[in-house]
Amino acid sequence: MISLSRDVSSIEAPPIAEAVGWLRHMRTDKPLLNFCQAVPSYPPAAEVQKEIARLALEPSMGGYTDVLGIKPLREALARHFSDAYGANVAFDCLGVTAGCNQAFAAVMMAIAESGSNIVMPTPWYFNHHMWLRMLRIEARGFPAFSEGQNYPDVDAAAALIDKNTRAIMLCSPNNPSGAIYPAPIIEAFHDLAMDRGIALIVDETYKDFRPTNEPAHGILQRAGWEESFIQLHSFSKIYALAGYRLGAIVAGPRILSEAEKVLDCMTICPPQITQRAVLFGLDAVTAWKEEKRAIMRHRLDMLRDSFARNALTYQLVSSGSYFAYVRHPFEGVPSKTVAQRLAQELAVLSLPGSMFGPGQDQYLRFAFANMDAEFMPGLVDRLVESQTAFKW
Numbered sequence: 001m002i003s004l005s006r007d008v009s010s011i012e013a014p015p016i017a018e019a020v021g022w023l024r025h026m027r028t029d030k031p032l033l034n035f036c037q038a039v040p041s042y043p044p045a046a047e048v049q050k051e052i053a054r055l056a057l058e059p060s061m062g063g064y065t066d067v068l069g070i071k072p073l074r075e076a077l078a079r080h081f082s083d084a085y086g087a088n089v090a091f092d093c094l095g096v097t098a099g100c101n102q103a104f105a106a107v108m109m110a111i112a113e114s115g116s117n118i119v120m121p122t123p124w125y126f127n128h129h130m131w132l133r134m135l136r137i138e139a140r141g142f143p144a145f146s147e148g149q150n151y152p153d154v155d156a157a158a159a160l161i162d163k164n165t166r167a168i169m170l171c172s173p174n175n176p177s178g179a180i181y182p183a184p185i186i187e188a189f190h191d192l193a194m195d196r197g198i199a200l201i202v203d204e205t206y207k208d209f210r211p212t213n214e215p216a217h218g219i220l221q222r223a224g225w226e227e228s229f230i231q232l233h234s235f236s237k238i239y240a241l242a243g244y245r246l247g248a249i250v251a252g253p254r255i256l257s258e259a260e261k262v263l264d265c266m267t268i269c270p271p272q273i274t275q276r277a278v279l280f281g282l283d284a285v286t287a288w289k290e291e292k293r294a295i296m297r298h299r300l301d302m303l304r305d306s307f308a309r310n311a312l313t314y315q316l317v318s319s320g321s322y323f324a325y326v327r328h329p330f331e332g333v334p335s336k337t338v339a340q341r342l343a344q345e346l347a348v349l350s351l352p353g354s355m356f357g358p359g360q361d362q363y364l365r366f367a368f369a370n371m372d373a374e375f376m377p378g379l380v381d382r383l384v385e386s387q388t389a390f391k392w
């Protein structure tokens, strides 16, 4: 038998696959309520699908593109982000990737190495943590929220920074809590990063599912942000193009050209057909995007209403864009045990808090983008049922 890398074999299995695996041993014939993965329940816009079909027949479509993406898309995205943040983002601060996970991977390899550390709130997005561990970069956790405050504390992050810290990593809107961090808080983290000579990185995969079109923060308006700020984006959710793989990095040219080396080795270029489809969709499907944002807001409202039911002892501690983070009532029972029983006995698939970092065993994550609003009361019915059905 060949030996395996300890850096990889010591890391947990892909969390979504593990949770889906529990369904092989279901002991109920209730219809599945799948709150596991953050994927939209609907297909891409029909116009984008048609454009993809048309593009597929172009002879050049099978070719590579520039490592950081085609120029028209980089220019269009620079304009798009300039508008969204009231800023002036230059074309050479924009790199296109094969998804936001890849953007994160490339940026981390560009700015950190084995032995360095990244300060990031817990619960964190599991793939961020898994990737850092593979690179032997330490993830230093601090609380993502506390009683009455749904965002992390700048001083708590400051206390963790040392000479090996390369960045503070935030995710807003947050996976797994759905929390949308206020602009002044994100800016205060940037002040701290600048003060300490490190980077602030923000994963904004869910930015379009905020209830407002106001800029998420004003950092891109600040002079010299290029040396202290990195923003990561995804086209998986807002365009429902998850399987087509496209994301973006907003960063200074010096950082981007390091990331470019990594991206070249990983995928050589992002998929050309998706780059062209997103270029087409950026302005062409604005009304479709607004309609989907409204659907997601309605799902969130229904979820919050349903959780407000008195009989429920599960507590909705945080909810917002795409996600609800819920405290389960079974004191001391590991979240994985609770999530597994909910899946196998009551056909409710969620993810256990333990997949999102240390100290999260009292929580479950519900990703509601995959479920229509009409299913929210049924979810709560089953949670109520679990309160008496589960004996430990």
Ligand SMILES: Cc1ncc(COP(=O)(O)O)c(C=O)c1O
Pocket (backbone or CB within 6 Å): 038, 098, 099, 100, 101, 102, 125, 171, 175, 203, 205, 233, 234, 235, 236, 242, 246, 247
């Ligand atoms: C916070 C966060 N970042 C990145 C990703 C991955 O996005 P992409 O599909 O663009 O790689 C996800 C997907 O769930 C996510 O939740």
